[in-house]
Amino acid sequence: MATFLVVIIALGWTISQVYGAPEILYIAVIFSVFMNVLGYWYSDKIVLKMAGAKPASREEFFDLYTVTENLAITAGLPMPKIYVIQDPAPNAFATGRNKEHAVVAATTGLLQILNRAELEGVIAHELSHIGNRDMLLSTVVVVMVGFIAILSDIFLRSGLHGSRNSDNKAGGALAILGIVMAILAPISATLIQLAISRKREFLADASGSLLTRYPEGLASALEKISTYDQPMKRANNAMAHLYISNPFGKGKVPGLSKLFMTHPPIEERVKILRGM
Numbered sequence: 582m583a584t585f586l587v588v589i590i591a592l593g594w595t596i597s598q599v600y601g602a603p604e605i606l607y608i609a610v611i612f613s614v615f616m617n618v619l620g621y622w623y624s625d626k627i628v629l630k631m632a633g634a635k636p637a638s639r640e641e642f643f644d645l646y647t648v649t650e651n652l653a654i655t656a657g658l659p660m661p662k663i664y665v666i667q668d669p670a671p672n673a674f675a676t677g678r679n680k681e682h683a684v685v686a687a688t689t690g691l692l693q694i695l696n697r698a699e700l701e702g703v704i705a706h707e708l709s710h711i712g713n714r715d716m717l718l719s720t721v722v723v724v725m726v727g728f729i730a731i732l733s734d735i736f737l738r739s740g741l742h743g744s745r746n747s748d749n750k751a752g753g754a755l756a757i758l759g760i761v762m763a764i765l766a767p768i769s770a771t772l773i774q775l776a777i778s779r780k781r782e783f784l785a786d787a788s789g790s791l792l793t794r795y796p797e798g799l800a801s802a803l804e805k806i807s808t809y810d811q812p813m814k815r816a817n818n819a820m821a822h823l824y825i826s827n828p829f830g831k832g833k834v835p836g837l838s839k840l841f842m843t844h845p846p847i848e849e850r851v852k853i854l855r856g857m
Contacts, residue, residue: 669809676823702799705792782825783850800851
């Protein structure tokens with residue numbers, strides 16, 4: 582978070598110097614604070630709306646409800662709200678600003694292909710995100726990454742014709758620096774987001790297995806999930822890292838391409854789980 586704050590201030594300062602408008606820096610800092618507050622208080626509602634999730638009743642989704650209830654008691658967590666997404670792609674996520682306002686959502690595709698032990702593994706994984714406060718971290722990261730990308734995009738699209746310093750060498754050098762920062766800032770921000778996401782997934786796998794005392798349940802569930810290679814109907818980049826598996830489809834991704842994955846490869850996760 583400190584890194585993101587530095588990047589935002591540096592980017593805002595550079596753009597303000599290129600255009601000779603110090604108010605740009607003030608606007609950038611104020612807007613970033615506003616988006617953080619908005620993201621903190623309304624992140625769960627925004628995410629559920631984006632995913633098309635609907636509240637799940639105990640009667641209609643008995644296994645999902647009772648599994649979540651039992652594991653929440655075991656973990657010492659308040660019972661989260663439960664939502665279901667009408668989608669054949671097997672997936673799940675947790676959201677909310679804290680454990681008292683947490684939400685667990687699962688797709689109908691997930692509920693159809695998993696047995697109870699596998700479902701327990703997935704729900705334990707999501708409850709671990711709640712217990713580890715990953716949801717708040719993920720929300721803050723998403724908001725700040727999105728803001729940096731928007732700020733950089735505005736700078737690149739607007740061009741440098743309006744720069745008040747373009748008539749001298751110093752102004753030209755500053756303009757070039759501004760372009761470089763506008764290009765590199767969203768890339769570096771995204772890489773940090775993806776790195777955080779992958780590490781938190783490994784941690785949630787381990788914490789979830791500790792909760793159920795049965796790592797094979799989650800390992801088997803991940804293997805079943807990986808057999809479905811079609812994207813979710815409402816998959817989007819903004820919340821891709823929240824899901825237990827990549828919502829854009831599955832497959833092995835070798836080499837440097839792993840840098841741009843929101844999730845660690847399922848093969849690696851299964852290997853670690855079965856080595857516990």
